[in-house]
Structures are given as structure tokens and as C-alpha cells.
Amino acid sequence: MDGFFVIVIVFLLLNIALGLFRVWRGPKVADRLLTTQLFGTTGMAILLVLAGYLKELTLLNVAITFNVLAILLVIGLVQVWKNKKEETP
Amino acid sequence: MSVLIDIILAILAVYLALQSLLAPRLTQSVFLFFAFGLALALAWIRLGAVDVAITEAAIAAGFLGVLFLDALRDFSPRGSEKKENLEAVQNALPKNNTKSLLLPGMALMLGLGLFLLIALEAVWKIPDGGGLTAAAEALLPESGVEHPVTAVLLNFRAYDTWLEIGVILLGLLAVFAVGGIKIYRKPVMATQDPLLRQVILFFTPVLFLFGAFLLYIGKTGPGGAFQAAVLWGAIGILLHLGGRPVFSMIPRWLGQLLLTIGLGFFLILGFLFIAGGATLFEYPPAHAGVLILIVETMAAISIAAALTAIFANLNQMNEGPNEIESTN
Known part of the structure; x- marks a missing residue:
């Protein structure tokens, strides 16, 4: 069972590494932000699997912290960049 | 594996x-x-x-x-106006002069080198038995909490934590010093966006509850005042982004109270301990648990208020020169 957990975690980590490509290229700020949000989701999945692997349930708190605060980035982007007409984010 | x-x-x-x-x-x-x-x-x-x-x-x-x-x-860059501003700032900066930078550079190198040496010496001297871990574990029952990290932060080394709360307040003062105190006068203009309203309505209680949960769980596991403070501060930032800047809506004295209550309460408590015959921040073991929880709550409120104020002020600073002029 431990081997299964490790394989899943490694797979998810490699997913993040692949997503970096979009952060690097992503023509607009919004593309990069969406990728970062996906990182957050993948990170939460990693945390949940790690919680099962390490048998430590406090990791769920880290996952919730990440997720609850993810909304802040999206709203921040929309509201902060709202008045900037020349370039859509 | x-x-x-x-x-x-x-x-x-x-x-x-x-x-x-x-x-x-x-x-x-x-x-x-x-x-x-x-x-x-x-x-x-x-x-x-x-x-x-x-x-x-x-x-x-x-x-x-x-x-x-x-x-x-x-x-x-936003249009040509912003570019001109940037160029003006660049022209106003003193031109790089290699001679004048040599001496400060060498001083900086010397200082950093000395710092590295001291750090190296400090790391070198840590004993094999894990340093102070054993001592902290032994005194854990007297600290009033069950989580060793919280015990060290809020009890054994409360002085450090008290200073850390001050550091965040100092950051806010630095923001004030650069941009001026404007947060108290921004007109309240609630957002008309129904989606944003719903998001704020939904997330405010979630953030508050989870922050309170992290604060309370700090007694027995990972969590505590600083983590809770960021979550509570996020409420203030959300409200600010939704057009309801917290510090414009509450009276000025209340804002100041919120910002300083963590630092102040901690210090007053410390002096009360001294008056009672103990040393600064030496909790009586019987009531340590309750006192730590109160101190943590106050600290979390203060830090959350400071984070909100920092964001509000920085966000406001960027809203064009006219607005800054009129609100001064």
C-alpha cells in the first residue's frame, strides 16, 4: 500500500512540474493564475495522499488552509486589475 | 521508496x-x-x-x-503616462558611481561574512542530544498546552513572540511612513457585482470559523495565532476588495485598538506577572492554558488587523495621484 501512495504522490508532483510550462509561457496573467490555482488543487491532492501515507491527519489542516485562501488570489486578480483597461489580465 | x-x-x-x-x-x-x-x-x-x-x-x-x-x-506599464513616470523616477535616481559603491560594498561583505561566521559557530555548537528538545519536553506539563511548538512559542519563549507581534506592527508603520495614513478616509463603495457579493458572503464565515479552529487546535496540534491571523486577515482583504474597507467603516479609535491590543495585552499581562512576584511572561502553571488561549486570540486579532491595514494601504497607494492628493 505504501508503494501505491508514493507512486501517486510522485505522479502528482510530476504534474506540477509539467504545469510549470504554462506558467512559463502563459501569454496572459490569467493563464498563469489559473495554472497556480491548479497547483493549489494538485498540492491539496498531494497533501491528502501524504496524510494517508504518513498517517498524520493534521496535514488536512494544511490542505484546507491552501484551499480556503486560494479564492483570495482569484478575487485579488479580478479586483486589482479591474481598472486596467489597456491589457486584460 | x-x-x-x-x-x-x-x-x-x-x-x-x-x-x-x-x-x-x-x-x-x-x-x-x-x-x-x-x-x-x-x-x-x-x-x-x-x-x-x-x-x-x-x-x-x-x-x-x-x-x-x-x-x-x-x-x-499602463499607457504612456506610466512609462513617463518610470523614466522620470529613473532620471531622478543618482547615477551609478563605482567608486562610491566600493566602500559600502566592502563594508556589507565584511558584515555578511562576520554574520556567516557567527552563524556557523552557533550551528557548530549544538550538542548531540538534540539541543533543548529534552528540556522543553520535560517541562511540557507545566506549560498549559500539549503541543510542544505552542508551548515554546507562547510560554517558554513568550518574549520572542511578543516582539514578533511588534515586528508586524512595525511593518504597518513603515507602510504608513511611505504612503501616509489614508485608510481611515476612503469612501465606502460596496460592490455591485452579485458574484463577488456571494463569494464574500460565503467565505467570510468560512475563513472566520477555520481561523478560530486553527487558533484553538494550536493547544494540542499544529496551528496557532499566526496561522489564524492570516485567515482572519484574509476576511479584511476580501472585504476591502469588495469595496468595504474595514478601517473606513469602524471608528478610528476602534481600528487603533484592534491593531495594538495583541502587543498591549501581552505586555500588560507580563507586568501583572511581575507585580505578582514572578518574572515577565512567567505564567502561573494552574491558569497557563487559559491565559495562553486569550493571549493568542488577542495576538491573532492584532496581526489580522495589521495585515488588512497593510494591504488596504498599499492597494490605496496605487489608485492614482489625484486620489492620494484629495484624501490627504
């Missing part, structure tokens, strides 16, 4: 740190830095420091995120 995870995490973290420094465009840097925060949080968990991981998650994903987005908007 789990070495594989650690290797990937280590490579990812170092790569992201390098790339966020070296990326040619600012937007790339900022978003790579968010990914770096995630990798770092996972690394802290692999090192067994869940407390640090929660703090990293809260600050890197939440607070720093909106601050960076806000700063990013300022640095991206």
Missing part, C-alpha cells in the same frame, strides 16, 4: 527558487514564486514541521499572493 518524493521535491523547490529569481518577466517570477511556496510547504511537511507548513501555505498562498498581484499591476 519515499526518497523518490524527497528528491523530486528538492529539485522542484531549488529549480523554482532559481527560476523565480531569474525569470525574464515579472509575471513569470511572481507566479513561479507561488509554486515555490507550494513546494516549500510540502518540503516542510516532509521535514515534519507541520506548523511551518500551515504558515507557509497561509502566507505564501494568501497574503503574499494578493500583495504581489497588487505590486504587479504597478510595475506593468
Whole structure:
């Protein structure tokens, strides 16, 4: 069972590494932000699997912290960049 | 088998740190830095420091995120007017003079070298038995809490924590010093966007409850005042983004009270201990648990208020020169 957990975690980590490509290229700020949000989701999945692997349930708190605060980035982007007409984010 | 995870995490973290420094465009840097925060949080968990991981998650994903987005908007050129401003600032800066930089540079190098030597000496001297871990574990029952990290932070080394609350307040003062105190006078203009209203209505109680949960769980496990403070501060930032700046809506004295109550209450408590015959921040073991919880709540309120005020002020600073002029 431990081997299964490790394989899943490694797979998810490699997913993040692949997503970096979009952060690097992503023509607009919004593309990069969406990728970062996906990182957050993948990170939460990693945390949940790690919680099962390490048998430590406090990791769920880290996952919730990440997720609850993810909304802040999206709203921040929309509201902060709202008045900037020349370039859509 | 789990070495594989650690290797990937280590490579990812170092790569992201390098790339966020070296990326040619600012937007790339900022978003790579968010990914770096995630990798770092996972690394802290692999090192067994869940407390640090929660703090990293809260600050890197939440607070720093909106601050960076806000700063990013300022640095991206908006039309010709902004470019002219940038050029004006660049012309106003003194021209680089290699001679005048040589002496400060050497002084800086010397200082950093000395610091490194001292740090090296400090690391060298840590005894084999794990330093103070055994001593802290032995006194854990007297501290009033069951989680060793909270016991060290809020009881054994309460003085450090008290100063840390002051450091955040100092950061706010620095923001005030640069931009002036404007947060109290911004007109309240609630957003008309129904989606944003619903998001704020939904997330405010969620953030508050989870912050309170993290604050309380700090007694027995990873969590505590600083993590809770970021979550509570996120409420203030959300409300500010939704057009309801908290510090404009409450009376000025209440804002000042919220900002200073953590530092003040902690200090008054310390002096009460001295008056009672103990030393500063030496809790009576019988009531230590309750006192620590109250101190943590006050500290969390203060830090959350300070984070909100920092964001509100920085966000306001960027809204064009006219508005700043009129609100002064």
C-alpha cells in the first residue's frame, strides 16, 4: 500500500512540474493564475495522499488552509486589475 | 521508496527558487514564486514541521499572493503616462558611481561574512542530544498546552513572540511612513457585482470559523495565532476588495485598538506577572492554558488587523495621484 501512495504522490508532483510550462509561457496573467490555482488543487491532492501515507491527519489542516485562501488570489486578480483597461489580465 | 518524493521535491523547490529569481518577466517570477511556496510547504511537511507548513501555505498562498498581484499591476506599464513616470523616477535616481559603491560594498561583505561566521559557530555548537528538545519536553506539563511548538512559542519563549507581534506592527508603520495614513478616509463603495457579493458572503464565515479552529487546535496540534491571523486577515482583504474597507467603516479609535491590543495585552499581562512576584511572561502553571488561549486570540486579532491595514494601504497607494492628493 505504501508503494501505491508514493507512486501517486510522485505522479502528482510530476504534474506540477509539467504545469510549470504554462506558467512559463502563459501569454496572459490569467493563464498563469489559473495554472497556480491548479497547483493549489494538485498540492491539496498531494497533501491528502501524504496524510494517508504518513498517517498524520493534521496535514488536512494544511490542505484546507491552501484551499480556503486560494479564492483570495482569484478575487485579488479580478479586483486589482479591474481598472486596467489597456491589457486584460 | 519515499526518497523518490524527497528528491523530486528538492529539485522542484531549488529549480523554482532559481527560476523565480531569474525569470525574464515579472509575471513569470511572481507566479513561479507561488509554486515555490507550494513546494516549500510540502518540503516542510516532509521535514515534519507541520506548523511551518500551515504558515507557509497561509502566507505564501494568501497574503503574499494578493500583495504581489497588487505590486504587479504597478510595475506593468499602463499607457504612456506610466512609462513617463518610470523614466522620470529613473532620471531622478543618482547615477551609478563605482567608486562610491566600493566602500559600502566592502563594508556589507565584511558584515555578511562576520554574520556567516557567527552563524556557523552557533550551528557548530549544538550538542548531540538534540539541543533543548529534552528540556522543553520535560517541562511540557507545566506549560498549559500539549503541543510542544505552542508551548515554546507562547510560554517558554513568550518574549520572542511578543516582539514578533511588534515586528508586524512595525511593518504597518513603515507602510504608513511611505504612503501616509489614508485608510481611515476612503469612501465606502460596496460592490455591485452579485458574484463577488456571494463569494464574500460565503467565505467570510468560512475563513472566520477555520481561523478560530486553527487558533484553538494550536493547544494540542499544529496551528496557532499566526496561522489564524492570516485567515482572519484574509476576511479584511476580501472585504476591502469588495469595496468595504474595514478601517473606513469602524471608528478610528476602534481600528487603533484592534491593531495594538495583541502587543498591549501581552505586555500588560507580563507586568501583572511581575507585580505578582514572578518574572515577565512567567505564567502561573494552574491558569497557563487559559491565559495562553486569550493571549493568542488577542495576538491573532492584532496581526489580522495589521495585515488588512497593510494591504488596504498599499492597494490605496496605487489608485492614482489625484486620489492620494484629495484624501490627504
